[in-house]
Amino acid sequence: MTIQTAGMPPPPWAIPALQWLLVQLVTGLTVALAPAHSPARPIAAVAVVALAASVQQHAIQQAFAGIRVGGPIVAMCWVNVLNAFDLLLLSRASHDAQVAWEAKKTREKTAHRSLFHRVVWGVNTMFNYRRIDTPWQIDQLPPFDAADAAYVPSRLRYVGLAAVKVVFALVAVQMFTVEADEMYVADSVAMLPTDVRTVLLPGWGEGAARRLLVQGLFTVSFGVICRAAILAGYSSYAMLVVALGFYEPVEWPPIAGSLTEAWTLRRLWSRSWHQIFRQTVVSNGNFIASTLGIPPSSAWACYIRLAFAFAVSGLVHLGMDLAFGVPLGQSGAMYFFMLQAVGIIVENAFQYVFRDMVSKMSPGWRRALGYMWVVAFLLWTTPVWLNPLVHQLHRDGVQAFSPFLCFGSGSWVL
Template sequence: MADNGSFFSSNTDASSTTTTAKLRNVLSHPLTGALAQTLLSVIMMGFTKPRSMLRLAFFPLIVLIAIAHYRTTTFHSWGAVASGLFQAYVSCYPVYYSHYVLFRRFAFDAGGPSSSHSFTSNNKHNDKSRSNNTSNADTEVRRGSAWSRLLFGLKVHSYCRYPTTPYEVPNCPHWSDTDESYAPSRSVYLLRTIALVVSSLLFMDFQMAFKGLDPNAPVPRGFEVSFFSRLGDLTMTMVAERLLITPIIWISMATGVQIIYSVCGLLFVCLGFSEPRQCPPLYGQLSDLYSVRNFWGTVWHQLIRRFYNDPAIFLAHDVLGLPATGLTQRYFKIFVTFFVSGFAHALGDAAARNVSWAESGCVRFFCTQTVGIIIEDGVQEIWRRIYGGVDGHGIGLQKGQKPGSKSIASKRPRPAVWKRVVGFLWVWAFLAWTTPSWFYPIMSHKRAELERAFPWSVGERVLGVQRKI
């Protein structure tokens, strides 16, 4: 009997140990961490008051989860696209939580954001931006089931640009330039998006497979970070390398983000969670690519625009008390926005590609974009004073209008064709100068298991590439 008891006890202990180990693995898995971060945001938005201290109290937990899964290797087998984007999501989630829960203070009881940007301030900037139906959100309670509150948080979390809402992100593209209310039918949207996903997947796959033909090839010398300091050593071939590699990098990045956005859109629309009008095009028109400001503010995706803009607004107006208008606050906010963006992207690069902070030029790249905007604003202002007709943003002014007025922003007449061509060449040259500071360290840190875009590859079979993941 003693032996039998010992036998059963041993089995029970082994089973308990196995269960504990499995539970520990589940709890420590990065997917669990990402789910916990997302769920915390959803709960805070759906079940707490806009100024509840619980919102701030849970922020350290969000940060701890991000730190715990920083540089995880769990998803390396997923390929470069999925692994990189997932690690960036987990590492940078404190910024997203700050936007939804602390700065904008989305709340079910408020029916939307209850603040323009600040968590603690009651200054005039917040008071003016707060809508009538949310001003008493901390005392009023909207009736709603637990499911409706969860659904509210999920929808807010899903719509980074808040399309078709009163607080839509500026310059969010629409399905039609002439009719903003137009949206394709569900079937047309699904077919179009499936075609876009398939073509994007093939592009990324073949691009990475092509690199596998010569995986040990060094980064071209023309793409090294320094440029003006080595003008005497530059050749036309090196300049051409820099000019050609730069757009390839940006097209690849745009394609990777497009894949994730389109797949999420397909899932949301198929499940009835969203409508096609709530999943507008991701990027603006290339015809607007005639200034650095337009590249970042109109052509490039605006998914994370407000995430990085909130800290800038908070510092400018709530901390420093800068006025709502003027050059100082304008360029200060632009600089801080790019700095925060650079910091967040550097976190993602360090997590996904093991690029150290000392090596990374990510923050440098993003902060330099402010210099480009200041330069082109200055040139356009000089042009306006000499020739008239356009303001500092290249937008045609009508008599009586002031730069930045709503009527200008909504119409945005484009400059003459020759001006757009010159502007496009300027943007191309500026990005070719600055992009290597961000991507040269990344390209120098090659890691075999991340050389595939995805866990599988059609391109490798077609091109005959043999490689381990």
């Protein structure tokens, strides 16, 4: 029997995958080749939106129907649209501006660069979300050494430290996860409510103390694993590309600041956590505020940026929840991230109303009370996102966050 291959249709994922890549290429090439105020830029922005809409339609209806990977693909596609808006129309990043900035910084005339170099720079800039080593670099970029902001390690030292971070992060992930069939895991999972009202306003009846203990242990493990997974992924890639000489160490600074800096919610999310999408959400948030006629320096503009940033984060992590199998209606990602915005607003209001009392406290007391506030708020809000995820992972029979922390047995909990 002759197998006919001619005329066979492409696999269903091929078209949205190509369109997803085109979102990046259209943006990167336009940034590399078009002047800052070229009419090609708004045309490219429209094309990027059309491509993203097509990706969403194909991903949901055809290519990834019923497949979990569709959620994060669509979510990240729209994040890259916002990133494109910033590069093309808001920051108006261009190769000419990059060259001028480098010449000013080094006080040397930059040599002529080939077309290939411009294209590589443009595509790289598309994925350089923090705009590292460019005129548009974000503020609050974590330094290599808090005591010396100008310090940059040698290539060998950078690779060695990155390897150590990867090892420690992977060990942490292994220690704070547990198999679904481990003794006491099913009983622990059964204690976790998934209804939003019940999670945020738990009752105080019989067994409440034990439920709160189990909930808190799950939450701590979840936080450790999230931090470790981000660190392992970033450090692994950074170690590889720096070791191979594709990038310099200065181009791959730490992914996040120290958790010791997180004595307020604002500092937690603006310093201690990763800032990958900071430029994207801040620039687009400012654009929304300016469209509404709100000055960018006003408090209202700040709140718009805040709400927009956490809404985007919620949508991205909603896509991640879908990838883990959590049904759309059960995901608590949007609740969690929007609650962070509310928490920061409450925090700002408290600091303003009680500013005289706060100013009289010693720095040590302010930090101690701040740490307690941040921990308490996260222990309260994280379960609304975490619990549906834990239930889904347990139903799937895969490793999940341990309610026993890094201890193997759960008898001490239950």
